[in-house]
Amino acid sequence: MRQVLQLQKADLVKPARASSGRAMICPKTLFILNEEEASVTVRVLKVLADPTRLRILSLLNQHAGCISVKEIVQEIGFEQPTISYHLRILWSAGLIDFRKRGQWVYYFIKEGVVELIQKIFQKNALSYLSTSL
Secondary structure, X not given: OHHHHOOOHHHEEOOOEOOOOOEOOEEOOOOOOOHHHHHHHHHHHHHHOXXXXXHHHHHHHHOOOOEEHHHHXXXXXXXXXXXXXXXXXXXXXXXXXXXXXXXXXXXEEOOOHHHHHHXXXXXXXXXHHHHHO
């Protein structure tokens, strides 16, 4: 993500004035989302809009294997029902999955999800930079 934030002036183009009279700055390689990409992006961003879910995903990412609900509760500091609620939302969105071993349930990030999230944030960072510079 740090690379995205280090755009050089040579990477930007100044088109004609916008309707407001202000000059607009856009990246030379402005991306366009198709309908499916936009739908996936919105779904993932809605799920990631909660700080607790971001913390859970971060924790799952740190533990390359599986981590139990009990360990997540201990690390995050919320009650088990709250953690289970957020895990269910992450699971429903297709970002995580789980395995049962006896009485314990272990959660993990699905393959390709970290790359998907990085791709979404890189695209959105470029879009944000083009409107805020």
